[in-house]
Amino acid sequence: MTSSRPAESSGGSRASSPGLAVAAVARRLGVAPATLRTWDRRYGLGPSGRTAGSHRRYTPDDVARLLVMRRLTLEGVAPVDAARAAVEAGDAELEVATRSAPALPAVQVENDLDGAESEEFAETFVGTLRAPEPGEEPAPPPSAEPKEEPRGRARLRALPGGATGGDAPAAVGPRSATAPAPTSGRVSALVDAALAYSRTACDNLLVLGPDGDPATWWTDLVEPAWLRLSERTVLAGPGEMPEVVLATAALRALRHYTEEFERAVVEAGGPPANHPSRMRKIVLVFAAPDEVVPLSAHALAAALAAQGAMARIVTGPASTHRSVELVTMVRPTAVVLATTQNKPDLDVVHAVNESHPDLPIFVGLRADAAATDLPFGPTVQRVRSFTGLLHEVLAVIKAR
Known part of the structure; x- marks a missing residue:
């Protein structure tokens, strides 16, 4: 376990305050109160202040150390190493952590009594929180009418x-x-x-x-x-x-x-979306066969729509034979394979190119090694970025 830090940081520039309860700090960091208690037990990153009634409270230094812990774990640092760095952080680093803390999901925690050990809690997302200015009290979470109030239990996760x-x-x-x-x-x-x-x-x-x-x-x-x-x-x-x-x-x-x-x-x-004037230059967007959720394909279709183009995403099982049938039936202006995979299956690209050699085909591929599997031809183009893919497709639509 990481050794506990001194109760007060010497010479710090953060203003003193009566301290915050665990629920308030949980809202400040956007984590569950159970997470804070775990960090207290395992790593000594707990409240060091006390009120007149002997209730433990988080001081500004405590919160700054927790911000360091949170930032490092989000960056992939092991929790024990992140905790050690937070405990050993000096005044300058704590000041930077307080000033530069990014906006984090703010949750309104219910049924979390101060000092209670129950790890059951209800959370409602109500926006994001910014880091307070020097001497400023942490702002309360913004008010909002939540759509739902999901319940959860503290979970063990591997970073x-x-x-x-x-x-x-x-x-x-x-x-x-x-x-x-x-x-x-x-x-x-x-x-x-x-x-x-x-x-x-x-x-x-x-x-x-x-x-x-x-x-x-x-x-x-x-x-x-x-x-x-x-x-x-x-x-x-x-x-x-x-x-x-x-x-x-x-x-x-x-x-x-x-x-x-x-x-x-x-x-x-x-005109409406299904009007012939808009359907004449339709773009068919394919996802890689093994991609469970083709988010990039849907994002590209929406981006094309925002630029006045019409696009449709091919979802569900699509064999090479079925893909060629779809292209023949729809007669698109261009075909796109949009994926986040480094080395996707390119059988659909080969099949469509063989059946429709004059049809422009754009394939989004970041990895250079995967590009060697593309069919050779003047109408097949590899594009490295999502933005480049969007611009290339728009250029073809404009030219036709």
Whole structure:
């Protein structure tokens, strides 16, 4: 166990205060009270202050050390090493931790009596919290009407080895991003919410308003969180899968965005989605055969829709024969294979290229080694990034 730190840090610049109860600190860090008690028992990262009634309270230094612990564990540092670094952190490092703490998922904890040892709790996601300014008391969680109140139990997990609003668009056409790029802290918050199986937290973090940009939403927030989550080993209970929680919330956000966007187009006098004028330049988006949840394919289709293009995602079993039949029946302007896999199965690409050699085919591949398996031909193009894939497809649509 890590040795306990001194009760008070000498010479620190953080203002003294009566201290915070475990529930308040849990809200501040966005973790369960049971997690704080575990860190106290195992690593000595507990409250060092006391009130007149002898109740233990977290001092500003205690909270700063917990922020260091939280940041390091989110970055993949083993808990015992993160705790040791937090205990040994000096005043300068604690000051930086307090000032630069990223926004974290804020949960409103119920039925958590101070000092109680029960690990049952109810949490409601109510937004994100920023780090307070020097001398400022931690802000209370923002008020919000939750959609749901998921309940959970503290779980043992193995660590790894943008919402906008505005008026509806006037018509179909290119649009610019209006939401600020999410920070790495927002990505960490999304990963943390999925690991906590909090659907409400994921829904709030993944809101995509009608004036939002699905491409930025995907590249800056969802994809980094998805990849980071895929690197984690989780000891989950029956019916618990963090990836499913995140994927479900992301798909729900994309569907809501698309519905709102299409409604705005029609209200502005534009044609509906199934109008022949919009279906003439349709793009078929395939996912890799072994990809359980093709999030990148759905994100690309939404990003194309935001730019006035029409796209449809091929879901479910799609053999090479069936894929060729679909292409022949739909007669798309282009075919895309969108995936987050490093080395996807490319049989569909070969089959479609052999049957329709003049059809533009775009394949999103990051790994150079996988590109050697692509068919050779002037109409098959490998693209390394999601943004590049979007721009290449839009260029073909514009040229036809």
